[in-house]
Amino acid sequence: MTVVDSSPSTSPAAIDAVPLRHPWRWVAAVVIVILVVLFLYGMATNPAYRWNIFAEYLFNDRILFGVWNTLQLTVYSMVLAIVLGVVLAVMRLSPNPVFRSVSWVFLWIFRGTPIYVQLAFWGLIPTIYANIQLGVPFGPSFFHLNLQALSIPFILAMLGLALNEAAYMAEIIRAGISSVPEGQSEASTALGMSWGMTMRRTVLPQAMRVIIPPTGNEVISMLKTTSLVTAVPYAFDLYSIATREIAARTFEPVPLALVAVAWYLLMTSILMVGQYYLERYYSRGASRKLTTKQLEALAKAQQIGEAGHV
Amino acid sequence: MTPMVQAQEVCKSFGALHVLKGITLEVGRGEVMCMVGPSGSGKSTFLRCINHLEQVNAGRLYVDGDLIGYREAGAKLHEISPRVAAKQRRDIGMVFQHFNLFPHRTALENLIEAPIHVKGVKKADAVARAKDLLDQVGMAEKATAYPAQLSGGQQQRVAIARALAMNPKLMLFDEPTSALDPELVGEVLEVMKKLAQEGMTMVVVTHEMGFAREVANKLVFMDGGVVVESGPPREVLANPKHERTKAFLSKVL
DSSP states (O other): OOOOOOOOSSOOOOOOOOOOOOHHHHHHHHHHHHHHHHHHHHHHHOGGGOHHHHHHHHTOHHHHHHHHHHHHHHHHHHHHHHHHHHHHHHHHHSSOHHHHHHHHHHHHHHHHSOHHHHHHHHHHHHHHOOEEEEESTTSOEEEEEEGGGSOOHHHHHHHHHHHHHHHHHHHHHHHHHHTSOHHHHHHHHHTTOOHHHIIIIIIHHHHHHHHHHHHHHHHHHHHHHGGGGGGTTOOOSHHIIIIIIIIHHHTOHHHHHHHHHHHHHHHHHHHHHHHHHHHHHHTTTSSSOOOHHHHHHHHHHHHHHHHHHO | OOOSEEEEEEEEEETTEEEEEEEEEEEOTTOEEEEEOOTTSSHHHHHHHHTTSSOOSEEEEEETTEESSEEEETTEEEEOOHHHHHHHHHTEEEEOTTOOOOTTSOHHHHHHHHIIIIIOOOHHHHHHHHHHHHHHTTOGGGTTOOGGGSOHHHHHHHHHHHHHTTOOSEEEEESTTTTSOHHHHHHHHHHHHHHHHTTOEEEEEOSOHHHHHHHOSEEEEEETTEEEEEEOHHHHHHSOOSHHHHHHHHHHO
């Protein structure tokens, strides 16, 4: 019989191994860098890019106005779409058959037609419904609104984007909700929670981990889809101002398209940073990996324990 | 005094599949009843009927004198609203095979969730009670840990404490140790034993015959949706009368 001596008399030396080399990664990186440098050199020296015009218009007041409008359109329609999407998804999964059908029909229409056509339709609403009256049918009217007298392309554009997006958000949220194990809602029910509270406090927070990444995609996609509002027609978003307004006047399509590209890229980059932090927040508790704080506390406890032994 | 659980000819079917075929039994106050039997015999379904996670199709099921799942008006039964059902469940704690702790909440947050949001207990009071309960199940040091950072046995002990946080008058255990590593089973049974000694009424679906023999007042053997045999655990385990009980026990003991 062997007796294993487990007393930690001298701990073995830490391993100092030669790291595995990856020569082909270096070769690939060098090739790519060369290609990028060549392309950048071409961009800088090709006069067709007209960099002086680009610089002149990058911070132009009209461009900044377009950036602001694009951001507003994105944020407002996205917020509306998420709220509506949650409602639609919850309706779709609810035990109430009326809710389920309403949600299904909404999705059927708004996912089944192109966004450009929908936006054009929203633009036609003042033509179709010239007046809005609130009152008893065939009786007296209490409230009257003349849509044609109002200038509401921004609101129509926002509604158009939001309702279309809501259909997609509803599917994303439904997938998130379905990803939460049934035991979770069962445990909540057994604790006396109502269906609504179970959704709100147990299921949706856990579904967030699945919902956030595709929603980040949708926000970024929405930022770009705002360039379609010209169908309404709404003419003051970034793309419309850069191309239809300024480039059409100055006959400089290339530098102004680049101005638009630069601003879209900047905005999507900022959104990606926000998405990173949101994902980190909602993944708490999802892995056994300890947080930095918890690791520090454990290491401290270990040190104290070892100090006590000596 | 009315028994805590009273089942009269309880039947449950899922479509054409009859899972419970007339269960009649009683659990007195402060009693511990263990239910054993082969898988598919309807033990868990019966347990889930007690807190109305499943709706009974025939027969009557009373908890503390209240009819579960229906309202009796004259000769007619009316389905109860989800709100009333939720109210009935508040006083019935349930512990699941797979713990079902809320993974996005720490152990302590798991315990205070329902008292605060269902019962409207003040947060400070709920936290104090939760800490006390975590201490009772030996989990005081893990109050800030998330479930994924706990072992199975620890998670199940937190889950028991979570159910107790609602001050239930009845506790249901659905195979509480079946998903645990063998060396972790003991710590959970220890907590359950303590709970039984404190006078909690418990219905336990289990395969732990040792626990049944030691702690239970009554052992029920189910097979094929009916109660085949029941009685004091020592008697049933030592001298099973039915062939089916004998066959089952010879396999598990």
